[in-house]
Amino acid sequence: MCLFGLGVIVGTFHVGQPLRALNMLLRVGHSPMSNEIVLSAAFAALGGLGALGLLLNRATPLCNALVWLAAIVGVVFLYAVPQIYQLPTVATWRSSYTTAMMILTPLIGGGALAALFGVRRLGLLVSVLAILVSFCLRPGYMATLMSADSALTAAQHSWFTAQAILLAAGVVGVVVCARLKSSAAVLAMTAVVVIAAELAGRIAFYNLWTLPM
Template identity: 70%
Template structure:
């Protein structure tokens, strides 16, 4: 269970960044009122912060985590830490400024878009850590692809729950469809790399697929019916759970299953 903090860190932070960006796009398109946008952005930043806090528990001695900052620009892990701190700070200031609504709205919106750009770099920085030649099941472009789907799948679902309903659900559904289309190639690659270890994750991958399908179905029903808050939140929860399960399978490809 040693990798569980990383499971929550990667999924929650990536989903939060995705939700933050989708909310901003929805706000620019007029799909959400300013007050609700501010609340949604602040909630996304809080979720991001929760993911970062959970990730700290993976470090054997959290107080020494600051030492990693000295390798920024050279170490992928140090880059990830720095980018998470910068995104959290800029996005937090922007979201809090919009939430308090004390003026300078254009400035805080500009900061929010700057945070979104930093968030994109952060999302791309995470899979670089796992491009390890010694871990054959990770050392491929599929690792990047799988991780980049999470901001779409989880982020879209979260954005829908936070106020940008139709746009968020569409983004999530597109991500889920892409996930199913790419799944055969990904699974065949990890089976070729380490068949016994990959086969041991079949239950995790199956559970993820079932939950993603259920989440997509719930999203489609909601879009068609245009009602049912419970269904909206349930679909978002199921999708996030699916991504967490898929990430557990991913980390299990490194060592013995959890």
């Protein structure tokens, strides 16, 4: 939840005039940005209360209900975020691949972090499966981007290549972690590598707008 809170703070920089941020709540149900804000607030509240209850060892029915409700809201939130980028004016963003790749990002990075913080087997499984799915989708994604704007897509070749290499290294790291069950250092490095891979992919994605970052 601390990482999520940090992400929300960073996300406020998307807003041109932060003092008018509340105006974005007026279009809930119609505006993807408004939906994202409401869902992020709901997830933070439910997840924070649930995590606090678990931290205090109060696994009451109410606490468990909050945790499950937070998980449901979190899934809806993950789907809502990429809808913001389905802009008619940005052909390289407006595709189902944008939604798929953005949903895979928290599975790849989140799975690795979950493994690092204790949910080792399930976290590694989720992360590696998400990486493999991303590799399967990559050819179609690249073809879609090239058909939308070949020059702009070609300019991101180094970022996409770096992402692919780092994700492949992440898979190798997962295999090593599976064999060396006590290797915390390898597990931490694997998490860093796959998160760096997704950051590279996200930089390439934002560079597909109009002006490179």
